[in-house]
Amino acid sequence: MQRLEAMAQTLTILGIESSCDDTAAAVLRQTGNGKAEILSSVVFGQTDLHASFGGVVPEIAARAHAEKLDLCIVDALQTADIRLDDLDAIAVTAGPGLIGGVLSGVMCAKGLAAATGLPLIGVNHLAGHALTPRLTDGIGFPYLMLLVSGGHCQFLLVLGPDEFSRLGGTIDDAPGEAFDKTARLLGLPQPGGPSVETEAQGGDAKRFAFPRPLLDRPDCNLSFSGLKTALMRQRDRLVAEQGGLTRQDRADLCAGFQQAVSDVLAVKSRRALAEYMACHPATPVIAVAGGVAANGRIRTALEEVAAEFGARFVAPPLSLCTDNAAMIAYAGLERFRAGERDGMDLSARPRWPLDRQSPSLLGSGKKGAKA
Secondary structure, eight states: OHHHHHHHSEEEEEEEEOSSSEEEEEEEEEETTSOOEEEEEEEEEOHHHHGGGTSOOHHHHHHHHHHHHHHHHHHHHHHHTOOGGGOSEEEEEEESSOHHHHHHHHHHHHHHHHHHOOOEEEEEHHHHHHHHHHHHHOOOSSEEEEEEOSSOEEEEEEEETTEEEEEEEBSSOOHHHHHHHHHHHTTOOSSHHHHHHHHHTTSOTTSSOOOOTTTTSSSSOBOOHHHHHHHHHHHHHHHHHHSSOOHHHHHHHHHHHHHHHHHHHHHHHHHHHHHHHTTOOSSOEEEEESGGGGOHHHHHHHHHHHHHHTOEEEOOOGGGTSSOSHHHHHHHHHHHHTTOOBOTTOOOOSOOOSOSSSOOSSOEETTEEOO
16 A cells, blocks of 8 residues: 555655765655656766875765765755755665765765654665666666666666666776776876767777777676776887877877777677567667766767667766766655665665676675675
8 A cells, every 4th residue: 555655646855875976966756657857966076176196085085975965965955946844755875885975975864864754765876877767768677777887887687676687797897997097097187988088089999909808708798907908008018119108199099998998888788688688678778877878989889789689779868877866866766666665774885786696796705795
């Protein structure tokens, strides 16, 4: 009965996201089974705080989250023109991510829930990305999701709001991580993805013979660590031969690296699509989300692969590809409508795989499976 009532009513959810270096809050509203509406989505970035370090410093990120979360939430509520009393629940990223940041968000959400009596919903950050195409395009289950971000890369069959089957993923660096490392190797600013893509626009992708790792294996797993190492060796060779890098050298290295990543993702997407199509979906869909999904060259390659299989290609707006709280609010809304709630014992988790049945690709330890 409770679930039927939740399905029919209008729900307004506050989402909170603080898993890495973006402090975000958003308000989402959905009437029954209608399309969810983003009433506000506020993101406070930390790029300037980490710029001189060449990457995200966890301690600095956690401190910034603690300082900005309340301001971000107030901004989101004011932009949506609602009060805390108008909310039906609070959704918060409970993992995976940098533990200091995740903990900041969880504790803030717990405080709000305790003060208001509102239900608390812990959300897997990766589920937020994986469910974003339902928020933006209303697609039904099942669909194939390629999640490509700074810390993760997985092919997922999305079977339900909390049911995911991993077809494959990275066995080492994620694409976003490889882009960041490439930018550092070439002296480009962070975040690396946009910097490398911009530099690649004037480059020759065929000048350097970069490897396409794991294409000789018939599965959907990926590897990008060796590709990054190959770029470093090419850079070192050029520096040794001519005493440094020209602007054209840098552009060609970026273009070659970006093309190699695109080619690997395209080939592995074909294999993942073949497995997905064996499930005989009535309306086949491949969706992409995560920060790397903002890369135009990669999007184009994936669109071409989808067309080969007669599948619909769905990519959220760029603002919803990177970390944001609207996706957390939506994933929380899906859990809320399913009757799921969390108590004040909700824990912040640095690791939290979506597919809890498949063996870990990256190993595990005391904190659990990495992915």
